[in-house]
Amino acid sequence: MLLALVCTFIVLDYFQGPKLSSTQIDTSKVVAQTGQQLRLFADQNLATVAKSQVTVRPAAAFTVSTAGQSIAVQFTQRLNYATSYSVTVRGVTSAYQDQAQTFRYGFTTPHAELYYLDRADSASGAVKDDEIIRSSLRGTGRTVVYSAPHIQAFAAFPAVLAVVSLAGDGTSALTLASLDGGALERIVLPGPGTIQGLQASPAVGLLGFEFTSTGPASGRTYDSTLMTVDLGGAHTVQPVVGLDSKPLGVSDWLFLGGGENIVVQKFDQTVLLLDPSKPGSIT
Incomplete structure (x- = not known):
């Protein structure tokens, strides 16, 4: 019975689509160096994310890539000091099924x-x-x-x-x-x-x-x-x-x-x- 319940939860969780599990960014480097990344990690392997699915506010130049369970948003210019940024990725789907989710993450850069x-x-x-x-x-x-x-x-x-x-x-x-x-x-x-x-x-x-x-x-x-x-x-x-x-x-x-x-x-x-x-x- 317990095994059946566990299997049921796993299946339900799978069909709900991917979830954002963790993130990685060095806020001290994004204001000092170009090419720094915000990495978003999911709990499932992901389908390829297009740049059009990603929004950065305030606006900043970026590229996006997908590998396995991670999405990398790479900033091609240095970000501003003492600024709160939000990154939204819409239509994130698993590599195996099309249940879409939205990933959101915010961070604040340090003062100069x-x-x-x-x-x-x-x-x-x-x-x-x-x-x-x-x-x-x-x-x-x-x-x-x-x-x-x-x-x-x-x-x-x-x-x-x-x-x-x-x-x-x-x-x-x-x-x-x-x-x-x-x-x-x-x-x-x-x-x-x-x-x-x-x-x-x-x-x-x-x-x-x-x-x-x-x-x-x-x-x-x-x-x-x-x-x-x-x-x-x-x-x-x-x-x-x-x-x-x-x-x-x-x-x-x-x-x-x-x-x-x-x-x-x-x-x-x-x-x-x-x-x-x-x-x-x-x-």
Whole structure:
């Protein structure tokens, strides 16, 4: 009798159509990086969901895909800070029968945060580290995210800070510091030298800077050479190459439009547009 009741409930539940069982989204990343996903998990394998079945409010650009018991809504642009979003998927059906259901989910993105460098007061005579501070734009809260002597520059990513500090011999060090105060990773540079012009493109996880080797100018391996580090990869420093396939020295540069394309100005005032992930893609 008990077995029969259990079987009856299973059958009834099956023919009611799929139900939303869980969701997954990183709200801290959707405001900082493109390509982030809201994943909706059902209790049954699903038929393919078309983009026309999905509504996002407030409006945001997205694509949709279906695999097994999950629907992935991928946001192609960064979402706004401090905003409540709702996602509705209509006409969700099982892969095996056509009883349609509607999935609804809402989430709120965090408020924007500000990072700034608070330098130690050398005039006080006290031994104190420089500090990188995180604060809300609402003016509430102040957290020391990272501290070290002689911090020269930093760039913020969704999960880490890239920090340039000065060693006692005048050379630069590059460190990745977790925003939760945990792990530290020292990035291996192409040799002793100095870093200038640190910039970041958090949306694609790319870090860039100019690197100059120590020693006389005539014998330097690198002289204001543009370097990049892919934080989504092996964290290896890679020189950007020019038309001659040699490391590219620059007088100025910047990431274009928050993506991975870079605009550089050479010492002869030539301006180039390039994609560091595709050597030779220079215009």
